[in-house]
Amino acid sequence: MLTVVLACAAILLALAPAAVTLARSPAATRLIYGACLIVSAVSLAAALTHLLGGAPPAAVTLPLGLPWLGAHLRIDALSAFFLAVVDLGAFAASLFALGYGEHEAAPERVLPFYPAFLAAMTLVVLADDAFTFLVSWEFMSLSSWALVMSHHRVPDNVRAGYIYLLMASFGTLALLLAFGLLAGPDGLYTFAEMRAAHPSATLGALVLILALIGAGSKAGLVPLHVWLPLAHPAAPSHVSALMSGVMTKVAVYGLVRIVFDLAGPPAWWWSIVVLALAGITTVMGVLYALMQHDLKRLLAYHTVENIGIICIGLGLALAFEAHGMRFAAALAFTAALLHVFNHSLFKSLLFFGAGAVLTATGERDMDHLGGLIHRMPQTAFVFLIGCAAISALPPLNGFVSEWLTFQAILLSPQLPSWGLKLLVPAVGALLALSAALAAACFVKAYGVTFLGRPRRPAATAAAETDRFSLAAMGLLAALCLMVGVLPGFFINALAPVSDLLVGGHMPAQTGAEWLALVPVAESRSSYDGLLVFLFMTLSAALAAFAIHRLASDRLRRAPAWDCGYPDPNPATQYTAMSFAQPIRRVFGTVVFRAREHGDMPPPGATRPARLSVEIHDLIWETIYAPIAAGIGNAADRLNRLQFLTIRQFLTLVFCTLVILLLVLAVWS
Amino acid sequence: MMADLAVQDLAVQGAQMLLVLLLAPALTGFVRKIKARLQRRQGPTLLQPYRDLIRLSRKDVVLAENASWLFRTIPYLIFAATWVAAALVPTFRTGLLFSWSADLIALIALLGSARFFLALAGLDVGTSFGGIGASREVMIASLAEPAMIMTVFTLALIAGSTQLSTMAEFMASPAVGLRVSLALGLFSLIMVAIAENGRIPVDNPATHLELTMVHEAMVLEYSGRHLALIELSSSLKLLLYVSIIACLFAPWAIAPAGASLPALAVGVVAYIVKVAVLGALLAVFETSIAKMRVFRVPEFLGAALMLGLLATLLRFVSGSF
Numbered sequence: 001m002l003t004v005v006l007a008c009a010a011i012l013l014a015l016a017p018a019a020v021t022l023a024r025s026p027a028a029t030r031l032i033y034g035a036c037l038i039v040s041a042v043s044l045a046a047a048l049t050h051l052l053g054g055a056p057p058a059a060v061t062l063p064l065g066l067p068w069l070g071a072h073l074r075i076d077a078l079s080a081f082f083l084a085v086v087d088l089g090a091f092a093a094s095l096f097a098l099g100y101g102e103h104e105a106a107p108e109r110v111l112p113f114y115p116a117f118l119a120a121m122t123l124v125v126l127a128d129d130a131f132t133f134l135v136s137w138e139f140m141s142l143s144s145w146a147l148v149m150s151h152h153r154v155p156d157n158v159r160a161g162y163i164y165l166l167m168a169s170f171g172t173l174a175l176l177l178a179f180g181l182l183a184g185p186d187g188l189y190t191f192a193e194m195r196a197a198h199p200s201a202t203l204g205a206l207v208l209i210l211a212l213i214g215a216g217s218k219a220g221l222v223p224l225h226v227w228l229p230l231a232h233p234a235a236p237s238h239v240s241a242l243m244s245g246v247m248t249k250v251a252v253y254g255l256v257r258i259v260f261d262l263a264g265p266p267a268w269w270w271s272i273v274v275l276a277l278a279g280i281t282t283v284m285g286v287l288y289a290l291m292q293h294d295l296k297r298l299l300a301y302h303t304v305e306n307i308g309i310i311c312i313g314l315g316l317a318l319a320f321e322a323h324g325m326r327f328a329a330a331l332a333f334t335a336a337l338l339h340v341f342n343h344s345l346f347k348s349l350l351f352f353g354a355g356a357v358l359t360a361t362g363e364r365d366m367d368h369l370g371g372l373i374h375r376m377p378q379t380a381f382v383f384l385i386g387c388a389a390i391s392a393l394p395p396l397n398g399f400v401s402e403w404l405t406f407q408a409i410l411l412s413p414q415l416p417s418w419g420l421k422l423l424v425p426a427v428g429a430l431l432a433l434s435a436a437l438a439a440a441c442f443v444k445a446y447g448v449t450f451l452g453r454p455r456r457p458a459a460t461a462a463a464e465t466d467r468f469s470l471a472a473m474g475l476l477a478a479l480c481l482m483v484g485v486l487p488g489f490f491i492n493a494l495a496p497v498s499d500l501l502v503g504g505h506m507p508a509q510t511g512a513e514w515l516a517l518v519p520v521a522e523s524r525s526s527y528d529g530l531l532v533f534l535f536m537t538l539s540a541a542l543a544a545f546a547i548h549r550l551a552s553d554r555l556r557r558a559p560a561w562d563c564g565y566p567d568p569n570p571a572t573q574y575t576a577m578s579f580a581q582p583i584r585r586v587f588g589t590v591v592f593r594a595r596e597h598g599d600m601p602p603p604g605a606t607r608p609a610r611l612s613v614e615i616h617d618l619i620w621e622t623i624y625a626p627i628a629a630g631i632g633n634a635a636d637r638l639n640r641l642q643f644l645t646i647r648q649f650l651t652l653v654f655c656t657l658v659i660l661l662l663v664l665a666v667w668s
Numbered sequence: 669m670m671a672d673l674a675v676q677d678l679a680v681q682g683a684q685m686l687l688v689l690l691l692a693p694a695l696t697g698f699v700r701k702i703k704a705r706l707q708r709r710q711g712p713t714l715l716q717p718y719r720d721l722i723r724l725s726r727k728d729v730v731l732a733e734n735a736s737w738l739f740r741t742i743p744y745l746i747f748a749a750t751w752v753a754a755a756l757v758p759t760f761r762t763g764l765l766f767s768w769s770a771d772l773i774a775l776i777a778l779l780g781s782a783r784f785f786l787a788l789a790g791l792d793v794g795t796s797f798g799g800i801g802a803s804r805e806v807m808i809a810s811l812a813e814p815a816m817i818m819t820v821f822t823l824a825l826i827a828g829s830t831q832l833s834t835m836a837e838f839m840a841s842p843a844v845g846l847r848v849s850l851a852l853g854l855f856s857l858i859m860v861a862i863a864e865n866g867r868i869p870v871d872n873p874a875t876h877l878e879l880t881m882v883h884e885a886m887v888l889e890y891s892g893r894h895l896a897l898i899e900l901s902s903s904l905k906l907l908l909y910v911s912i913i914a915c916l917f918a919p920w921a922i923a924p925a926g927a928s929l930p931a932l933a934v935g936v937v938a939y940i941v942k943v944a945v946l947g948a949l950l951a952v953f954e955t956s957i958a959k960m961r962v963f964r965v966p967e968f969l970g971a972a973l974m975l976g977l978l979a980t981l982l983r984f985v986s987g988s989f
Contacts, residue, residue, distance in 0.1 A: 370794065373736040384738070393781040394774055406773055406817070410824055413984045425980040428821060429973070432814035439784050439813075440806035447791030447802065453734055516768060525830040528769035532752065532778070535769070540748035547893045551725035560732035561889055562795040574791065574799025582807035586966040 001050045002058040002075045005083065005122065008043035012036065012119035016112050023108035029101040032111045036118060037094035043122065044087035051080040052493055065131050072190050074128035077496035078261070081337065082125045082253040085344045089246035090118045092472045096352045097238040099468030103359050109150040110236055117143040117242065121250050129190040130179035134172065137254070141168035141218075144247060147239045148231045160230035167217050167227040175214030175254070178207045182262055191262060198264045208270050211258040212277065218251035220304040221311065222281040223619045228304060229288070233296035233364070237355025240296060244303040245348035249340050252310055259318070260501040271319035272419050278315050279423075279430040282308030284619075286437040287591055290444070290583055291615055293367050293576035295354045298445055299347065302390060305434055306343045309405065310336050312427055316408045317502055319420055326504035328411040331519050333502045335404035337494050342397040342483060346389040349476035353383035356465035356473070357449065361458040366445065367575040371454040375462040378470050380450045385477040387446045389484070391439040395533040397483035400517070402435060403527055407519050437583070444579045453570040485529045488515050577613065584613070592616055673926060680932070681765040685755040688911070691940070692754075692903035693717035695910065695947050702951035717903065721896045729892035732793040739792040742785045743890065743897040749782040750901040754908040758915045760935035762833045762840075763925025771830040772820050772912075776813065779864070779905065783809055786898075790886035801885025804962060808870065808882065811969035812863045815856055818976025822853040823916060825983040832915065833925075840919035848989045852979035854917055859972035861909040863965065865902070868954040870965050873902075882962075907943070910950075914942040 015035055022028040049055070057076035064071040075083070097114075104110055120140035127133035145168065149161040181203055182194045199207065217224035232243045259266070259274075285305030292298040313336025320329035354364070356379045363369055373380040389396040409428040415421060454460040464470075483490050488509035495505035512518050516528035547553075560566045588594035592615045599610040644652065697714040704711025731740070753775045756767050770778065783805065790802030824830045826847065827838040838844065863870045866883040875881055887898050915922060921938035923931045960968065982989040 371734065373738060373792075374734070377737070380736075380738075388781070388784065391780075391784060392777065393784055394770070394777045399774075399777055403773055403777075407830075410821065410830065413825060413987075421984045422981065425818075425821065425977060425984050428980070429814055429818055429977050432817035433810070436780070436810040436813035439780060440810050443784060443787040443791070443802060443806050447788055451736065451738070451788060451792040452794030514769070522768060523829055523831060523834050525771045525773075525824075526768045527771060527774050531766060531769035532774070535752045535755075535766075536745075536748040538748075539751050540744040543747050543751075543897060544744050547725055547897070551722075552727060552729075552893060555729040555731055555892075557733050558730045560734070560793045560795050561730075562793075563797055563888060566795065570794065572796050573794045574796065574803060579791075579799060579803045582803050582962070583810060585963060586807060586811070 001046045001055060002060055002073065002126075004046040005043050005075065005126065006060070006073065008039045008046070009119045009122045009126075011039050012115040012122070015039075015115035016119075019111040019115065020108070023111045028111055029104070029107055030098060032115065033094045033097045033101055036115055037091060037098070040087045040090035040094060040118065044084060044091055047075075047080045047083035047087055050075055051077060051084060051496065054496060059128060065135065066189075069129060069131055069189055071132045072128035073123075073126045073132065074191070075126060077500045078253070078256065079125045081494065081497045082249060082340075083122065085249050085341055086118075086121045086125065086246050089242055089344050089348055090121075092348050092352075092476055093238040093242050095475070096241070096355070096469050096472035099466035100236070100238055100352075100355055100359060102466075104236060106150065109152075110147060110239070113143045113146040113150075114239065117147060117239070121247060124250050125253050128192070130183060130194075131189055133254075134176060134179065137175065138168075138172055140247065140250065141165075141172065144231075144235070144239070144243055147243075148235045150236060150239075151234065154234070156230075157234040160227070160234040164227045164231040167224065171214045171217035171224075173214075174210045174217070178210035178214060178258060181207050181210070182258075191257075194262045201267060204263045205267065205270070207263045208259055208273065211255055211263070212273065215251045215255035215258070216277070219248045219255065219307045219311075220251075220281070220285075221277055221307060222284045222304065223623055225281070225285070225304045226620060226624060229297050229300040232300040232303065233294065237296070237351055237358060240300070240355070241348040241351035244300060244351060245344040248303055248307055249344055252307070252314075252340055255311075256314065256501065259314075260321075266318045266322045268319070268322040268417050269419065271315045271322060272423060274311055274315035274318055275420075275423055275427050278308045278311030279427040280308075281305070282312065282434040283430050283437070284591070286434045286441060287587055288617075290437060290441045290580045291588065291592065291594075294364050295357065295366050295369075295445060295449060296351070296364050298366075298441065299350050299354060302438065302441070303343075303347060305438060306339065306347070306390075308434070309402065309431065310339050310343070312336075312431055313339060313401075313405050313408065315427075316405070316412065316424070319412070319415055319424075320408075321502050323415055323417075325411075325414065326502065328408060328414075329502040330498045330504040330506050331404065331411065332408035333498050334491055334494050334506050335401050335408055337497060338404065338483075338487070338490060339398075339401035341490065342389070342401050342480075345476050345479050345483070346386045346398060349382065349386040349473055349480065350390065352469060352473045352476070353379055353386060356469050357462075360462040360465060363456070363458055366448045367577065368456040369449045369454070369459045370452040370570065370573065371450075371459060372462055373450045375459075376450075376464050379465055379473065382470070382473040382477040383450065384446060385480055387442040389480040391442045392435045393439070394527075395481075395484045395529040395536065397480045397487070400484055400487040400527070400529060402431070403517075404519060405431065407525055410525075411520070440583060444576055448574070448576045448579060452573045455570045455573070455575075481533075485533050486515060487517055487529055488512075491517070584615075588615065592618065676926070677763075677765040680761050681755070684759055684761075684764060685751070687759060687936075688754040688904060688907055689751065689900075691943065692900065692907040693721060695907050695943055696903040698944065698947045699906075699951045699954075702948050703955055706951065706955040717899075721900055724891075724896035724899070725893045727892040729894055731891075732889050735793055735889065739789055739889075740894070742789040742792075743894040743901075745785050746782045747897045747901045747904075749778045749785075750904045750908070753778040753782075754904045754911070756832065757908055757911045758833050758836045758922065759911050760939040761923040761925070761927060761932060762836045762915075764833060767833045768831060772824070772832055772835070773817070773830055775832070776816050776820065779908075780809070780813060782901065782905075786886055789890070793889045795889065797885045797888050801882050801888070804882045805886060808863055808965055808969065811966055811973055812860045815969060815973040815976045816860045816864075818973060818980050819853045819856045819860065822849050822976065822979040822983055825980070826850065832912075836915040836919050836922060837924065839916050840922060849979040849982045850917075852975045852982070854913075856972045856976040856979065857913060857916075859968065859975075861913065863969055863972075865906045865909060867950065869957050869960045870968065872959050910943055910946045911939075913946060914939065918942055
């Protein structure tokens with residue numbers, strides 16, 4: 001299977017230069033995305049065969065990279081699972097792009113980097129030594145950066161690309177140091193040697209922190225998330241879907257690989273760091289999202305939130321594992337992995353929907369949209385499924401993984417350490433809060449974009465999107481429902497991964513009546529998505545039938561009632577900003593120091609009244625802005641060095657030499 | 669014998685589904701009646717909500733011109749989600765046939781689904797009243813839902829289960845005792861129930877055309893059978909919360925699984941008495957208190973959330989609280 005996957009990656013790599021030569025021909029879009037579609041389907045099949053067939057790990061060493069090391073590649077259950085996530089996302093994105101890519105103004109800026117990006121993500125999850133991992137990781141960052149910069153004439157995109165590049169280099173630096181510590185003084189760069197080398201407690205702790213910085217900045221952990229909501233929306237929508245739905249999962253893979261696999265047995269306090277960061281990330285992500293009125297940026301902030309949810313599961317798994325509670329660790333770990341899969345499904349779906357809206361109207365600002373459900377009914381339907389899934393509503397898939405996380409939290413009073421006893425309930429409250437806020441946010445996103453009346457002519461003139469895009473979205477929506485209704489099969493498929501990393505797995509989930517989900521024991525908790533779905537469908541159908549048959553089925557259209565004061569002006573509707581106003585007032589006054597400034601002219605004045613809202617991104621203002629200002633300041637001062645005379649230069653060189661020699665003398 | 673038991677289980681589950689459906693409007697009518705009497709009015713009869721529902725369902729639906737297909741589907745979705753949730757709460761007998769298909773967390777999420785769609789319906793026609801209702805509803809829910817989850821955590825940690833039937837059985841057993849966390853949980857649950865059902869002091873179920881209304885603003889554009897379903901769903905939701913409080917905090921005389929017919933009859937009578945008592949208490953509470961400003965509600969619900977969190981923390985720290 002590994003050979004097949006590697007062959008797929010090689011084809012993708014070969015497609016990149018081919019795309020450079022082809023890009024200007026009219027058939028290039030179809031050709032490249034079609035090829036990516038087929039290749040990712042083959043690779044997906046191979047990854048699933050490995051994962052579901054329970055095949056033993058396979059490894060291969062290619063004579064590439066460092067001459068004394070070579071490129072070690074290996075597929076085990078963890079790689080196979082994440083490879084499946086990558087390939088499924090790539091498959092859906094390529095299918096979507098078959099239609100969406102036709103509208104691209106400059107395909108030569110997208111087509112070459114797209115297959116390269118896919119290949120890089122495949123290689124990251126397959127890498128089995130630090131060098132290959134870091135090279136692939138950096139390749140993934142750079143190819144996605146190129147895609148972010150594909151619309152390079154937009155000033156915001158240039159800034160997004162710049163910040164992304166800085167954060168990506170910073171993250172890679174942290175990962176480089178983490179691997180350096182793991183490799184030790186002997187330079188044991190292969191993962192097998194690192195695994196065998198059990199680092200000391202201090203070293204393990206440092207590795208954890210560095211991995212959290214390195215992989216966390218790529219995944220979007222607060223406060224390292226700043227680049228994400230800028231860069232993800234800047235790319236073309238199918239790439240946004242890949243970056244948000246898939247690349248952040250590759251970052252989670254990096255975190256899991258290092259923390260659970262390479263860094264040795266966890267200390268109990270590791271989980272405290274992870275859980276605290278994850279809890280903050282979850283709530284901050286969704287609160288930021290609520291303040292947005294750009295649809296794609298809102299979705300990007302929700303990625304931050306969902307990464308937080310995944311990391312809550314991982315943190316709990318670490319806590320249970322450190323205390324030897326295998327079973328609970330398996331439950332929490334499975335919940336995290338299932339959420340990885342679920343998030344890749346609905347986030348891709350939602351970004352595709354945003355892309356379809358963007359193609360149809362040319363707008364990303366929700367406050368200019370509205371009423372699209374009438375003009376794009378099919379897109380509206382699948383987007384609604386995505387919204388319900390990400391809001392963790394039963395019977396869809398997002399609820400299943402959050403429910404499992406809650407069940408894991410309910411097992412945690414047995415943890416002996418006090419820090420965790422106090423932290424875990426708080427994290428549970430944050431998770432519940434973020435679930436409720438996410439539902440609020442998607443009511444806003446869907447309601448303002450698709451419902452109501454069109455706010456601008458562009459929204460009035462919108463038309464349904466093409467069939468490829470609809471097929472891609474339909475596929476993902478169907479998967480969202482399937483995972484929600486039949487979660488047992490997907491949980492069973494995760495058993496080998498959980499066996500590999502936390503040394504145990506959840507009991508098989510497809511044995512209970514009606515395929516109910518029973519994580520611990522039936523008397524303790526159970527959930528049956530299938531029955532809930534059936535009951536809801538039956539009750540709704542029964543109610544509709546009974547009322548239409550026995551009472552009335554007549555209907556007539558009339559102007560809206562609106563308490564007798566309907567106003568034909570669409571500006572009287574609630575917008576994204578006004579919808580979020582109550583929540584902004586409750587949470588935003590503290591978190592964002594949000595202030596409303598009303599300017600009401602006196603009676604008789606002819607100028608209009610104005611209401612403006614002031615929102616501060618405190619993370620940017622307190623952490624990043626001072627750093628940026630400090631660097632700018634230092635650069636200004638050092639700039640003087642450029643204008644020294646030759647004599648001054650020589651003096652400077654001489655002084656430096658003397659100081660270095662002195663340091664050397666003192667040192668030895 | 670096994671077949672008998674299975675038939676009884678099925679019959680009880682069916683009876684429960686019908687019972688909640690039939691009892692829900694009566695509870696709404698009962699609360700209105702008591703409130704009217706407390707205000708020295710005669711008040712409509714207990715049957716009035718039933719008559720309203722029948723009258724509404726016979727009328728034509730007058731649909732706003734730009735209402736979408738979603739707007740017409742949502743009443744059925746809300747009704748289905750609420751009815752399924754209400755049918756899974758043990759009322760007169762524990763060990764319901766399908767109670768394992770959704771535990772308490774899933775029930776809350778089902779109600780969350782109903783609210784999600786109702787808020788969308790508020791935005792569908794594109795009127796300002798719908799928007800105001802929807803945006804306030806989600807603000808209230810964003811605090812009420814975590815408070816509810818925290819209460820569930822507390823109760824689940826005491827009973828060792830999130831399964832309502834198991835929890836009710838445990839609460840009925842002598843192993844429970846008096847606990848601080850239970851009292852905190854009860855307070856939090858009552859506050860959430862008041863907010864979720866849009867009762868005074870959070871929202872006023874009896875007004876239209878008031879700027880502070882929430883629920884009524886969202887459903888302003890509904891008429892005819894759609895409105896009937898929404899009214900029925902909100903009655904069901906009130907009954908559901910009353911049932912949850914009754915089965916967890918007053919589980920007396922609730923019949924165990926496999927109980928005989930007389931025991932079931934006692935269970936039904938006890939359940940109706942409990943619902944009546946809780947309904948009367950709600951009416952007295954609503955009459956004796958004034959409605960809050962909308963932006964006082966977060967403080968009210970924040971208190972519920974803190975109580976719930978405190979109760980959960982107590983349970984995490986020590987098993988004896």
